[in-house]
Structures are given as C-alpha cells and as structure tokens.
Amino acid sequence: MSVELFGHPFSSYTQKVLIALWADETPFEYRILEQDFPENGEVLARHSPFGLFPLLLDGETAVFESTPIIEHLQAHHPGANRWIPDxxxxxxxxxxxxxxxxxxxxxxxxxxxxxxxxxxxxxxxxxxxxxxxxxxxxxxxxxxxxxxxxxxxxxxxxxxxxxxxxxxxxxxxxxxxxxxxxxxxxxxxxxxxxxxxxxxxxxxxxxxxxxxxxxxxx
The missing domain is CATH 1.20.1050.10 (Glutathione S-transferase Yfyf (Class Pi); Chain A, domain 2)
Known part of the structure; x- marks a missing residue:
C-alpha cells in the first residue's frame, strides 16, 4: 500500500515534502485538504493534534511536520536521492x-x-x-x-x-x-x-x- 500525504498545493511545507516525494518517484496518494474533500480534513484531525499539515500516513504510522516526514521517507521508502547525507x-x-x-x-x-x-x-x-x-x-x-x-x-x-x-x-x-x-x-x-x-x-x-x-x- 502506498503512503498517503495530506496537504495543500499552496502550502509551503506541503511543497517541501512533495519535492522529495516527486524527486524520488515514491508512490503515494495525495489527499488534498480543500473544502471539496471534507473527509481528508477529518482524517487529518484524527492524527494531527493541532491540525498541522502536511501529514504522512504510512500504514499505521502517522508523521506530521515536514522534516520528520522526509526523514521517514528516507528511512522507510528510500529513493534515488539521499536527503540527509552522512x-x-x-x-x-x-x-x-x-x-x-x-x-x-x-x-x-x-x-x-x-x-x-x-x-x-x-x-x-x-x-x-x-x-x-x-x-x-x-x-x-x-x-x-x-x-x-x-x-x-x-x-x-x-x-x-x-x-x-x-x-x-x-x-x-x-x-x-x-x-x-x-x-x-x-x-x-x-x-x-x-x-x-x-x-x-x-x-x-x-x-x-x-x-x-x-x-x-x-
């Protein structure tokens, strides 16, 4: 199952994570937080205590804040890019x-x-x-x-x-x-x-x- 990203295209921190996902060609489902998709906001509220986004759902694991999300992707869904070198x-x-x-x-x-x-x-x-x-x-x-x-x-x-x-x-x-x-x-x-x-x-x-x-x- 691919990961799910909850965010908004105009959000700077969503863009930060999207850059990493797209550059690595990581499969994911983009769950846009807009009024037309209230169900996405409901899921966000269940996993992000302050309503912060982007939010990454990876199976049972929920990660919010952009830097930890990219760290999680590097650790569990590595791609062509090494986002944090040694x-x-x-x-x-x-x-x-x-x-x-x-x-x-x-x-x-x-x-x-x-x-x-x-x-x-x-x-x-x-x-x-x-x-x-x-x-x-x-x-x-x-x-x-x-x-x-x-x-x-x-x-x-x-x-x-x-x-x-x-x-x-x-x-x-x-x-x-x-x-x-x-x-x-x-x-x-x-x-x-x-x-x-x-x-x-x-x-x-x-x-x-x-x-x-x-x-x-x-």
Whole structure:
C-alpha cells in the first residue's frame, strides 16, 4: 500500500515534502485538504493534534511536520536521492533545513498570518520585527551559502527542499534585492529545478489565497 500525504498545493511545507516525494518517484496518494474533500480534513484531525499539515500516513504510522516526514521517507521508502547525507554534510544539511524553516519561512509567515487576523488583534510590532529578521536571514545566507549549485554543494538535499518554498514565498514579502546576488541566483536555480517548478505550478491556481496579494512575477 502506498503512503498517503495530506496537504495543500499552496502550502509551503506541503511543497517541501512533495519535492522529495516527486524527486524520488515514491508512490503515494495525495489527499488534498480543500473544502471539496471534507473527509481528508477529518482524517487529518484524527492524527494531527493541532491540525498541522502536511501529514504522512504510512500504514499505521502517522508523521506530521515536514522534516520528520522526509526523514521517514528516507528511512522507510528510500529513493534515488539521499536527503540527509552522512557525516559533516548531514549536519550542515540539518542546520540549513532548520535555518530556512525557522528564520526564512517562520518570519515570512508572520506578516501573512497578521493580515488575516481580525481588526484589533493585529501585531504591527511583531510584523515589523519579522520583516527586519528576514533581511538578517538574507544577509547571513548571502555570506554563508557555498559556491555549489545547491545549499551544501552538488547534491540536492533536505536543505534545498526547505529552501525552495521558503525563498519562493519570502521574496513576495520582502524582496531579496540586487545587493544579494548569490541568494538571488540560488533562488532562481531552485525555481528552475523541474520538481520545484512542478510544485510552484500546482500551487498557482490558489494564489488568491495569499492575503497580501500574490505578485505577478514567478
């Protein structure tokens, strides 16, 4: 029996897992979380205590959070790609995965979430801090990304699965800008990767969900 993935095509963390599944050509059933499929939301609620997605069901095993899902796939459904290498390269991969999730995607999400809060409960101070923190993250990446095509060199890893949706969406919130040519080039390489491009295209019909208005570029 193939695994089941519960997620949404416009979700950054769903895209992160989809990139790994598609790149490895892992058989799976895609259970999209949309109003037209309420049964998928019901299954999610039974297995994910906070309603978090993506959720992977592998037989009796339920895994939520994108990084543990990709780790589970590597351990139990290995494919052509080694998402977390051994040794020092693996430690660097894990660190960059956390950096992209926490410091890029995490800060990107704050202005988005704030935009859908009810009037009177918004947090302009927190939004401004998040926007400034995005630029700190950009500067660190510009100074610390390696010279290879991907985050840790020639191999496309978990770190790139995290970076692709994180940088894709964060540039919508705060432009990376021409002063960071290395990071701009890395983002462009990610978006030109055929698997990443597929994830972007499958999310394209849902861009009206972006509360700040999705840009025409990308």
């Amino acid at each position: 040794g020092e390269a693996g430690r660097r991969t894990r660190f960059l995965d956390r950096f992209f999730d926490l410091h890029v995607m995490g800060n990107m999400q704050k202005p988005v979430i704030d935009a859908i809060r009810p009037e009177g409960s918004r947090d302009p101070f927190g939004v401004e801090k998040a926007r400034k923190s995005l630029h700190i993250a950009y500067d660190w990446l510009e100074a610390n990304l390696g010279d290879g095509p991907w985050a840790i060199g020639d191999a496309f890893t978990l770190a790139d699965c995290a970076a692709a949706p994180a940088l894709f969406y964060s540039d919508w919130i705060e432009r990376i800008g021409p002063a960071r040519p290395r990071l701009i080039s890395y983002r462009a390489r990610l978006l030109s990767h055929p698997i990443v491009a597929r994830a972007v295209d499958e999310g394209r019909p849902y861009r009206h969900y972006f509360p700040l208005g999705a840009p025409d570029r990308d």
